[in-house]
Amino acid sequence: MPANWTTFRELLLAPNGRRGVESELRRAVRDGRLAPGTRLPSSRDLAAQLGVARGTVTSAYAQLIGEGYLSARRGSGTTVTAACTWPGAAAAEPEPAPRFRYDLKPGVPALSAFPRDEWLQAQKSALADLSNDDLGYPDPAGFGPLRRELADYLGRVRAVAARPSEVVVTNGAAEGISLLGRVLRAAGHRGVAVEEPSHFGAAEILTSHGLEVVPVPVDPDGLRVDLLSTTDCRAVLVTAAHQFPLGVVLHPSRRRALLEWARACDGLVVEDDYDAEHRYDRPALGAMQALDPTRVAYQGSTSKVLAPALRLGWLVLPPALRDVVVERKRLDDLGTGTLHQAAFARLLSTGGYDRHLRRTRQLYRARRDALLEALREVLPRWEPIGVAAGLHVVVRLPDGTDDVALQERLARRGVNAPALARYARTPTFPGLVLGYAALTPDRLREAVLELRAAA
Numbered sequence: 001m002p003a004n005w006t007t008f009r010e011l012l013l014a015p016n017g018r019r020g021v022e023s024e025l026r027r028a029v030r031d032g033r034l035a036p037g038t039r040l041p042s043s044r045d046l047a048a049q050l051g052v053a054r055g056t057v058t059s060a061y062a063q064l065i066g067e068g069y070l071s072a073r074r075g076s077g078t079t080v081t082a083a084c085t086w087p088g089a090a091a092a093e094p095e096p097a098p099r100f101r102y103d104l105k106p107g108v109p110a111l112s113a114f115p116r117d118e119w120l121q122a123q124k125s126a127l128a129d130l131s132n133d134d135l136g137y138p139d140p141a142g143f144g145p146l147r148r149e150l151a152d153y154l155g156r157v158r159a160v161a162a163r164p165s166e167v168v169v170t171n172g173a174a175e176g177i178s179l180l181g182r183v184l185r186a187a188g189h190r191g192v193a194v195e196e197p198s199h200f201g202a203a204e205i206l207t208s209h210g211l212e213v214v215p216v217p218v219d220p221d222g223l224r225v226d227l228l229s230t231t232d233c234r235a236v237l238v239t240a241a242h243q244f245p246l247g248v249v250l251h252p253s254r255r256r257a258l259l260e261w262a263r264a265c266d267g268l269v270v271e272d273d274y275d276a277e278h279r280y281d282r283p284a285l286g287a288m289q290a291l292d293p294t295r296v297a298y299q300g301s302t303s304k305v306l307a308p309a310l311r312l313g314w315l316v317l318p319p320a321l322r323d324v325v326v327e328r329k330r331l332d333d334l335g336t337g338t339l340h341q342a343a344f345a346r347l348l349s350t351g352g353y354d355r356h357l358r359r360t361r362q363l364y365r366a367r368r369d370a371l372l373e374a375l376r377e378v379l380p381r382w383e384p385i386g387v388a389a390g391l392h393v394v395v396r397l398p399d400g401t402d403d404v405a406l407q408e409r410l411a412r413r414g415v416n417a418p419a420l421a422r423y424a425r426t427p428t429f430p431g432l433v434l435g436y437a438a439l440t441p442d443r444l445r446e447a448v449l450e451l452r453a454a455a
C-alpha cells in the first residue's frame with residue numbers, strides 16, 4: 001500500500017471500467033503518486049477495493065505491463081517500474097500571463113472584428129466543394145485555387161507581379177522568413193541585413209538558423225540603402241510600404257537603389273509587406289517586388305487583416321528560389337492544411353476579404369484619429385511619427401526620457417505600451433510603439449490618460 005494512501009480507492013479517482021482503472025493507474029505512476037517499486041495489490045484485492053470485476057483489473061495490469069509502467073514477477077506480484085516515472089507530470093500548467101487593462105501592443109488587429117459569419121460560410125462552402133482527392137496530402141506549394149486567388153489579389157491590390165506558380169502558401173509570414181533563412185544559409189549566406197529598428201521576431205528566426213543579423217539604420221526615407229554595401233550581407237529584410245515600427249515609407253529612389261544593390265551583389269531583397277493594406281490618407285504604394293521579381297521575395301500574411309490565429313501567409317518567389325523553398329517546406333511539414341486554405345480562397349473569390357478590409361479600414365482610421373487627438377490634447381510634447389497607415393503609431397518622447405522605465409511604470413498600472421528601445425539594438429530616440437487597432441476610441445482616450453499619469 002503506498003504510504004500516504006489508506007486505500008487504492010482513494011488513490012484512483014473513481015475509475016470506471018477497464019479503461020478507467022488503466023488510465024488512473026497510468027496517471028498515478030506518471031505523476032509520482034505511485035512511486036517506483038510500489039507493490040500493487042493482487043488483482044483480486046484491487047478489484048474488491050474498487051468494486052469492479054477482477055477481469056477489469058487483470059486486463060488493466062496486463063496493458064500497463066505491456067507499456068512498461070508495471071512489471072510482474074512470479075512470487076513478488078505486480079510492482080511499479082522505476083523507469084517510467086515522468087517528473088514533469090505533476091507540475092501545474094504555467095499561469096497565463098496577466099491581462100493588461102489597456103493592451104497597446106502593436107501588430108494585432110481588432111480580433112473582435114474577425115468576420116466570423118463570412119469565415120464560417122467560406123469554410124462550409126469550400127469544404128462542400130472539395131473533392132475526396134483534395135483531402136489527401138496537400139501540394140506543399142499551397143492549394144492551387146488559393147494560389148490563383150492570391151496571385152490575382154496581390155496583383156490587383158498590391159501591384160505584385162505574381163503567377164500562381166510563384167506563390168507559396170506558408171504558416172504565416174514567420175514560416176516564410178524561416179524557409180528563406182534556411183535556403184539562404186544553405187546557399188552560403190552568412191548574414192542578413194535588417195532594418196534598425198525592426199521586428200525582433202524575424203531577427204530571432206534568422207538567428208536560429210545560424211544567420212547573423214546585421215542592423216542597418218532607418219531614417220525618414222526608410223532603410224539607409226547606401227550602407228548596405230558596408231556590410232557583408234547579400235540579403236536584406238525590408239518593410240518597404242510601412243516600416244516596422246517607425247512607419248516610414250521607403251523612398252522611390254531608395255527602392256531603385258536597393259534593387260541595383262541586389263543586382264550588383266547577386267543578392268536578394270525580402271519584402272515583408274506585413275500590413276500594407278492599411279493606409280488611411282491615400283491608396284497604399286504598390287509593392288516594390290514588381291520592379292524586379294527576380295531579385296525580390298515578397299511576403300504577406302493574414303495576421304494583420306484577419307487574425308494571427310489563422311497562421312496563413314504567402315511568399316511570391318523569384319523563379320530561381322521557388323523549387324528549393326517548396327522542397328524545404330515539403331520536408332518540414334508536407335504542406336499547409338488544405339481546409340483553411342480553401343476557406344481563405346473562398347473568402348477572396350467572393351469578395352469577403354475586400355469587404356472586411358473596407359470595414360476595418362474605417363474602424364482603424366477612427367481609432368487612430370481618436371488616439372492622435374487624445375495625444376495632442378493630453379500629451380502635446382509627445383510627437384507621433386510615421387505615415388497614416390498600419391495598426392500602430394510610434395510616439396517620440398521628449399529627449400532624455402527613459403522609455404523602458406516608462407514601459408515598466410505603465411505595466412504596473414495595467415497598460416501594455418512597448419518602448420521603442422525594445423525594437424532597437426542601439427536606440428536613437430526614446431519612444432513608445434502604440435497599437436490602436438484592438439481598442440475602441442473611448443478606451444484609447446482612457447489609455448492616454450494612463451500614459452500621462454505614468455509619464
Ligand SMILES: Cc1ncc(COP(=O)(O)O)c(C=O)c1O
Nearest residue numbers: 107172173174199244274301303
Ligand atoms: C513586421 C512583421 N512581420 C512579420 C510578422 C509575422 O507575421 P505572421 O503572424 O504572419 O507570422 C509580424 C508579426 O507581428 C510583423 O510585425
